[in-house]
Amino acid sequence: KNQVEQSPQSLIILEGKNCTLQCNYTVSPFSNLRWYKQDTGRGPVSLTIMTFSENTKSNGRYTATLDADTKQSSLHITASQLSDSASYICVVSAEGTNAGKSTFGDGTTLTVKP
Amino acid sequence: SAVISQKPSRDICQRGTSLTIQCQVDSQVTMMFWYRQQPGQSLTLIATANQGSEATYESGFVIDKFPISRPNLTFSTLTVSNMSPEDSSIYLCSVSAAGSTDTQYFGPGTRLTVL
Numbered sequence: 001k002n003q004v005e006q007s008p009q010s011l012i013i014l015e016g017k018n019c020t021l022q023c024n025y026t027v028s029p030f031s032n033l034r035w036y037k038q039d040t041g042r043g044p045v046s047l048t049i050m051t052f053s054e055n056t057k058s059n060g061r062y063t064a065t066l067d068a069d070t071k072q073s074s075l076h077i078t079a080s081q082l083s084d085s086a087s088y089i090c091v092v093s094a095e096g097t098n099a100g101k102s103t104f105g106d107g108t109t110l111t112v113k114p
Numbered sequence: 115s116a117v118i119s120q121k122p123s124r125d126i127c128q129r130g131t132s133l134t135i136q137c138q139v140d141s142q143v144t145m146m147f148w149y150r151q152q153p154g155q156s157l158t159l160i161a162t163a164n165q166g167s168e169a170t171y172e173s174g175f176v177i178d179k180f181p182i183s184r185p186n187l188t189f190s191t192l193t194v195s196n197m198s199p200e201d202s203s204i205y206l207c208s209v210s211a212a213g214s215t216d217t218q219y220f221g222p223g224t225r226l227t228v229l
Contacts, residue, residue, distance in 0.1 A: 044206075
């Protein structure tokens with residue numbers, strides 16, 4: 001069964017600090033992995049998308065890594081801001097399926113405090 | 115990219131009634147999906163909305179409870195029928211181009227509370 005597990009479930013950090021969120025998956029055959037940011041009361045917004053051949057991708061202060069051998073990904077947030085407070089969702093797609101039938105993680109809730 | 119709007123943004127409904135949620139996209143898209151996000155949980159795919167034909171439902175979701183229409187490539191509706199408090203959730207419309215490597219775009223969601 002395809003699964004995506006994220007850790008930690010929640011995280012509180014001080015403004016300006018860095019943090020790393022983890023995502024482990026068992027989706028096979030692997031096609032791509034996406035990280036989304038979901039603000040409270042809003043729909044998810046794409047941060048990064050990585051395919052098998054990519055091991056790092058950045059989007060501003062967000063840097064995602066992918067190790068397809070160990071089936072792990074991380075999302076690193078640098079110099080956090082109050083606006084980074086949100087849920088971060090890891091989504092993995094299998095080869096031959098469309099994006100809608102991807103496997104969603106339960107998300108990590110990040111709170112950035114002043 | 116695609117910009118998605120949903121109506122209504124939120125609603126409070128009585129048990130036994132039905133609510134229709136509209137999804138409008140600013141460009142023609144191949145794939146449209148409807149998701150449910152229950153409090154504190156991640157997204158669960160309800161169905162794929164197919165243009166001009168019946169939607170494709172995921173396990174645990176049926177057409178009688180969640181009828182879906184998609185008359186064209188930019189518009190879809192989801193109806194939540196005969197509602198119960200267990201239907202209280204956020205309902206999200208999502209679109210993507212064909213192929214799993216394409217980014218999905220999500221609407222802002224409709225927050226439904228059933229009393």
